[in-house]
Amino acid sequence: MDENLKRYIELIPKAELHVHIEGTFEPELIFEIAQRNNVPLKYNSVEELRKAYNFNNLQDFLDIYYGAASVLLYEQDFYDLTASYLRKAHADNVVHTEIFFDPQTHTTRGVSFATVINGITRAMGDAKTEWGISTKLIMCFLRHLSEKSAEETLESALLHKEKIIAVGLDSSENGHPPGKFFHVFNRVREEGFFVVAHAGEEGPAEYVWEAIDLLEAERIDHGVSSVDDPDLMEELREREIPLTVCPLSNLKLRVVEDLKNVPVRSFLEKGILVTLNSDDPSYFGGYINDNYLQTAEALQLSRNDIYTLAKNSFLASFITEKERNFFLEKLLNFENSFV
Ligand SMILES: Nc1ncnc2[nH]cnc12
Ligand SMILES: [Zn+2]
Numbered sequence: 001m002d003e004n005l006k007r008y009i010e011l012i013p014k015a016e017l018h019v020h021i022e023g024t025f026e027p028e029l030i031f032e033i034a035q036r037n038n039v040p041l042k043y044n045s046v047e048e049l050r051k052a053y054n055f056n057n058l059q060d061f062l063d064i065y066y067g068a069a070s071v072l073l074y075e076q077d078f079y080d081l082t083a084s085y086l087r088k089a090h091a092d093n094v095v096h097t098e099i100f101f102d103p104q105t106h107t108t109r110g111v112s113f114a115t116v117i118n119g120i121t122r123a124m125g126d127a128k129t130e131w132g133i134s135t136k137l138i139m140c141f142l143r144h145l146s147e148k149s150a151e152e153t154l155e156s157a158l159l160h161k162e163k164i165i166a167v168g169l170d171s172s173e174n175g176h177p178p179g180k181f182f183h184v185f186n187r188v189r190e191e192g193f194f195v196v197a198h199a200g201e202e203g204p205a206e207y208v209w210e211a212i213d214l215l216e217a218e219r220i221d222h223g224v225s226s227v228d229d230p231d232l233m234e235e236l237r238e239r240e241i242p243l244t245v246c247p248l249s250n251l252k253l254r255v256v257e258d259l260k261n262v263p264v265r266s267f268l269e270k271g272i273l274v275t276l277n278s279d280d281p282s283y284f285g286g287y288i289n290d291n292y293l294q295t296a297e298a299l300q301l302s303r304n305d306i307y308t309l310a311k312n313s314f315l316a317s318f319i320t321e322k323e324r325n326f327f328l329e330k331l332l333n334f335e336n337s338f339v
Helices: 003-011 027-037 044-050 058-069 077-093 101-106 114-131 147-158 178-190 205-212 223-227 231-239 247-252 265-271 286-301 303-315 323-337
Strands: 014-020 094-101 134-141 164-171 193-198 219-222 244-246 274-276
Touching: 003 286, 003 303, 014 077, 014 219, 014 244, 014 303, 027 044, 027 077, 058 101, 077 094, 077 114, 094 114, 094 164, 094 323, 101 114, 101 134, 101 147, 114 134, 114 147, 114 231, 134 147, 147 265, 164 178, 178 193, 178 205, 193 205, 205 219, 205 223, 205 231, 205 286, 223 231, 223 244, 223 265, 231 265, 244 265, 247 286, 265 274, 265 286, 265 323, 274 286, 274 303, 286 303, 303 323
Parallel strands: 014 094, 094 134, 134 164, 164 193, 193 219, 219 244, 244 274
Antiparallel strands: none
């Protein structure tokens, strides 16, 4: 790739809108925390664990991801995990990030909701002080569990309402359509949270329709199968519903055979608010800049395309108009001064 475009990608201020905090758990930190908490691991070394990162589909990955998360027990563990991600995001010139967390992954093991959220938000506060990085937190329900379990999780979340900006849906997609969570998302909206949902990752375009029509999702996570349905593409453009696409994730989970097949160009050409994100960077071989760089290379994206993707990341963020204007001005200043 052209050195100048590479530098432009690395330096451009950007927002990350699709990253699971449990998916930023690096093998070295997994072993460190497992050791200090006396939790046995199935793997004998960092190298052995890394070797297991060879996935045929979403479920293969989720099995390992939930296994690693089981070493997280104390508030300090969640703090260390989050601080480690935010350091990397800052290095990639991420100036705003909206982080997913999966409370049920921890509460079902007896770790309290407060332990999880207090550790994460303390690291978010420290990162703001230290690096000026802006952050929001999005709670996700695990869709392989019941709607009742999601309702109980929402109850726990209400005690920490001011720390959570939006509620989403993740985990095993096929067989667990958004409609399964219709009632609980009515409550989510009544409580004033923004709504997002993973849809159209491994699942069909129909699941994206359900997410926007039944759950009234304001942003779709992945959504790559939308490209199969021209009416849906038109709907996403018309209603200005952003997609948080994660190219390296799609490649590693075999949603696509080649990065060339991630439909970022189709979304850009259609005028859909598409963004690039890392999803679970410690498992998929790269953080946000790696996603931008490898996608730009595979799709021959121009500097102008990169600018649009970075701008879209701010347009698609759950921030105030004042914050949005601040970031858009930062972006414009960067554009005008980059040589
Ligand atoms: N890519 C993904 N899809 C669904 N659920 C997830 N949880 C973490 N990463 C996920
Ligand atoms: Zn995801």
